[in-house]
Amino acid sequence: MDATLGNRAKALLDVRGLTKVFGALKACDSVDLTIGKGEIHALLGENGAGKSTFVKMLFGALEPTGGTIYWKDQPVAISSPGEARGLGIGMVFQHFSLFDALTAAENIMLALNDPAPLATIAARAEELSHTYGLPLDPHAHVGDLSVGERQRIEITRCLLQDPELIILDEPTSVLTPQEADKLFETLEKLRSEGRSILYISHRLEEVKQLCDGATVLRQGRVVAHCDPRKETTSSLARMMVGDEVPHVDREKPAAAREALLAVRGLSREASHPFAVPLSDINLEVHAGEILGIAGVAGNGQGEFFEAVSGEVLQERANIIQICGKDAGRKDISGRRLMSAAFVPEERLGHAAAPQMTLSQNLLLSRYRTDALAFLARLGVVRGRAVGEATKRVVSTMDVRKSTPDPEATALSGGNLQKFVIGRELDRAPQVMVVNQPTWGVDAGAAVRIRQALVDLAKNGSAVLVISQDLDELFEICDSIAVMHGGRISAPIPVGEATYEEIGLLMGGSEPGQNPRPPVEVV
Amino acid sequence: MRIELVKRPQSSPLFSALSPFLALLLTLFAGAVMFLFLGKNPLEALYFFFIDPLLETWSLHELMVKAAPLILIGVGLSVCYLSNNWNIGAEGQFIVGAIAGSILPVMFPGFQTWIVLPLMLLMGVLGGAAYAAIPAFLKARFNTNEILVSLMLVYVAELFLDWLVRGPWRNPEGYNFPETRNFHDFAVLPEIWPDAGRAHWGIIFAIAAALVLWFVLSRTLKGIEVKVVGQSPRAGRFGGFSRARMVIFAFLVSGALAGLAGISEVSGAIGQLRPAISPGYGFTAIIVAFLGRLNPLGIIAAGFVLALSYLGGEAAQISIGVTDKTARAFQGMLLFFVLACDCLIHYRIRLTRTVAARSTEAPAGHA
Incomplete structure (x- = not known):
């Protein structure tokens, strides 16, 4: 056993040279990324940096142009979200994939591929969502729920499939500080259970608090693999955008007028x-x-x-x-x-x-x-x-x-x-x-x-x-x-x-x- | 094993443009197979169906006679469908337009001046629009389903026409045939080239209507309003457009054009009211609208294609002895293939084996 193999043996997911080309645009250009078991790994990058393309390939929603995905040391071709779920990869999308006209439980049932009756699934979803501190009403119609509540459905749906790797796309952008804290507790609980998380966020402070490793993308390429706990938010931001992030510049307002x-x-x-x-x-x-x-x-x-x-x-x-x-x-x-x-x-x-x-x-x-x-x-x-x-x-x-x-x-x-x-x-x-x-x-x-x-x-x-x-x-x-x-x-x-x-x-x-x-x- | 439709990340613009032509080709092919099963020589049958009617001047005139109502109704329907209003009742609006437009020549046959024809056309337009206003009002006010209401009103209109021509409007000198009296000269929509054939002014109305609506849809704010409200109602409301007003607008436009088609047909092609004045123009126009990609210019072309299928049906009945129902079969196949092509442009088919089957295969490989 050489060192690389030994190293890889610990990795749950190992991506080598993953590339996606749309016409003339290289959305992802030989991206490498390794996630160990029980690791929370951040994927950082500006919009258009290739994060979404990358995770869509991991989740089987897009077909890679080149590169290999190793899942538990085996090369795999993930050609559909169903296969990704079958392997143990779950995903919570930023733009939710829920049907407005259906209830939370019906939406969950649709994705589960599980012959259990709706009532059972609703009960399981409600229980699981409470266990992880994301309470939801399984009988509410999605169309009537807020963005934050819809996210809970997505997360619960994902957890019901008992995934080993959970991909979260900008999960806290819709949450309050308290809700985000709850979510972090949930994520840490998941980590302690040995699950791995790929965490996409642009909130660098969060990434520093939560993540064990980070991969930074810019214009489809990896610019850095780093340990976010050893970086500052501004050094992380600099990696993402390439130069100093501008700061909003605000003057004190004049006395209130009309x-x-x-x-x-x-x-x-x-x-x-x-x-x-x-x-x-x-x-x-x-x-x-x-x-x-x-x-x-x-x-x-x-x-x-x-x-x-x-x-x-x-x-x-x-x-x-x-x-x-x-x-x-x-x-x-x-x-x-x-x-x-x-x-x-x-x-x-x-x-x-x-x-x-x-x-x-x-x-x-x-x-x-x-x-x-x-x-x-x-x-x-x-x-x-x-x-x-x-x-x-x-x-x-x-x-x-x-x-x-x-x-x-x-x-x-x-x-x-x-x-x-x-x-x-x-x-x-x-x-x-x-x-x-x-x-x-x-x-x-x-x-x-x-x-x-x-x-x-x-x-x-x-x-x-x-x-x-x-x-x-x-x-x-x-x-x-x-x-x-x-x-x-x-x-x-x-x-x-x-x-x-x-x-x-x-x-x-x-x-x-x-x-x-x-x-x-x- | 399961068949899935997977949305394509981007649909090919080339095939989107080609789709109506592909659909036509596929229809011809399927038609050939159909003739083969009917025991006819498919090439000969297709020739009589689609080529022969184009070889004589008089039958080109017939083509225009049949294309006129299809185009008029089709462009009106395009406004409805673009704005997400599913008016399936153009056939009824066509009939009511024809009835309303016929009031003058049938009930006041003595009133004979040049003003009669313009009044008839106007009344036809108003009749069709008024009839379309029923499902529109019910949808805008009570949120009823316009598909059901407009479709069911077709049968009401058909039965009303049937009752009229058998009862109060029956020609007193007509030997009890269920027909109204023949329209007098001032009530007949003139032919364009009287020496050459029967094509009347309906085709000119149709092309003018298509050009006007093409301009409105592609160059004016109203066109943007129609499309925004249709595609994205919330964005429409954000823009300050009223959904209810758009429902009324779309139905009135398409009803008015269907009514104009109805009175033009009765006044230009038939010359009186009968129990059946339309071979399903209002329904065939739905195919026309989609084959023309809801674009009024495309609808002109599509109208001629579908008109040809009517003519071909009649011609094939005489020359090779197949029923004229083959025309309806062709129209049905055409709609099917148009929608199928569009579906495959937006989605691709994928065969998937279930995940369970896959995981049982993997250990077998090791053994």
Whole structure:
């Protein structure tokens, strides 16, 4: 037995020279990666670095162009997710693969390949999810659940298959600090059971806390194998992006001026059995101010966004005021004409139509506000003007794309998010409402988006940011309010707020929650 | 062993463009096999079906007569289908358009001036649109299933027409035949080249409608609205487009065009109302819309192809003695192959053995 073989004998998964070529693009270029038994291994990289391609090959969703995957020392060809599951590889996707119309238990049953009756599976799922601290209701319809709750279904579904290797794609991007801590406990429990985890994240602090090894990808190549515990977050970030990560640069705001966005006594009944009713929400966002709304997924953020944006109207006009004028009875176009702009949580299917090009998507939210520039008589689209505006947004926000005017679905998550935010910023709105601005977005894009929001406020606009990412809120906001159970707390100026305080409010101030210690800013 | 459809990461643009042609080829091939089983010489049969009708001027005129309603209805349906409104009831809208348009010449045969024909066309349009408004309103207001409602209304329209021509509208001088009186000269849609054949102005309406809708769908905000609301309703709502208004719009457009097709057919090709005024144009137009890839320009071409299948059916009945139902068989195969090609462009077939079978094989290799 030579040394390499002995070394490999301990490895659960050993990937050698894995390559994937799409046309002219080498999405993965001979990537090597080894994961030992009971190891939590991080896969780091910006969006477009090849992480998703790499794990899709591991999970049998894409066929490699070259390279070998050794599973327990045996070369394997994984040609479908079913085979991957058969080997003992489970995956929790960032974009969930769940059917909205089915219940949690039905979704789990579909993936299991198990003839057990639904009731048994539901009971097992409920039990397992409680064991691992991820409680879920197996009979809830997925369509009615929040992103965080959907993730629990995915994780439970994955654990039910008793995998030896679990691939987690950006798992904490939708969680509160407390939930993330719970998840870490879950992961450590899994590690102690001898399971291995491939952990994809762009939260470097987390990776440092949790992972035993890390592989860093940049432009499809491995740039480093390292031990994240021996690195600093900035050295890890440097490996990912190639040079120093820019930091959001924020000035102290001037004294609060007029309220550009005011919500007065907003209540809304639940529109379906699983929706969160909103009750008596009051807030003001002033010129030059960024107000953050923290909260766990599924506490009414979506319902609140729909009400503020005008996708759902209010019963009285003065409930929502934009730039001092009543807007409660205006629809979303009417509110845009009052110089408000909105970016919803879901990029694909809400902020942008997947099969439409970027320029058509630009028109989607701006055909009324920019009607003079973009539309000729009889609603004929001025292709050139729209195309130029699209180019402007793309270059301002550094949106990377492969063809001049691709369909929205062809962009990576981070690039599409930069586009849908840039589309609104290009109008220089007086009021900007953003839900989860950087969910699932890589570090570079996230900094760019946050900087753009800060700059917008600096120029005198009012910005309302709904986010589950506390680091983000502390970084860019002037004050933070917390949404819980359809109510919003009084905002706390960011200088006075602590992670602990916000975290407790997010949990509904229930005792017994264990807040995460504040993350040091490097 | 299990057959799976796996979504392709990207679908080939080449084959997407080729798909209607592939479908045509496959239909011809399957048709040849069908003729073989019928005991006919397949090449000769296909010749009489698809080539012979194109060789005479008069039959080219017949082709236009048949293509006109198919194209008119098909382009209207494309607006519906692009906006995710499944109007299956164009046949009914066609019939109601024909009935509404026939009110003047049937009930007021003495009213004979040049204004009659434009009024008839207008009433046909309004009749078709009004009939399509029923499923649209029910969907927009009560969220009913438009497929069922629009389809069932077809039978209502057919029975209503049947009752009319056998009852109140029967020609008093018609020897009790179930027909209305013949339309007077001012109520007849003129032929384009009266000396050459029967092609009437319907085909011009059809091509004009296709060009207008092509422009609207590809160059205007309305086109974007239709597609966004159809593909991605939440994004449509985010854009400020109303789903309910789009339901009404799509049904009114397609109903109006189906109604225009109905009155053009009655006034241009038949000259009176009868119990059956359509050989299933409203249903065949669904094939036309999909074969034309929901693109109005493609639908013009597809309309002629399907019109040819009707003509071929009639011709083959006479020349080689097969039933004219073969035309419906061809149309069915064509729709099948179009959808099958599209399916295989977006998905690939994979045969998988179950995981259990695989794991029992592995130790056997060692032994």
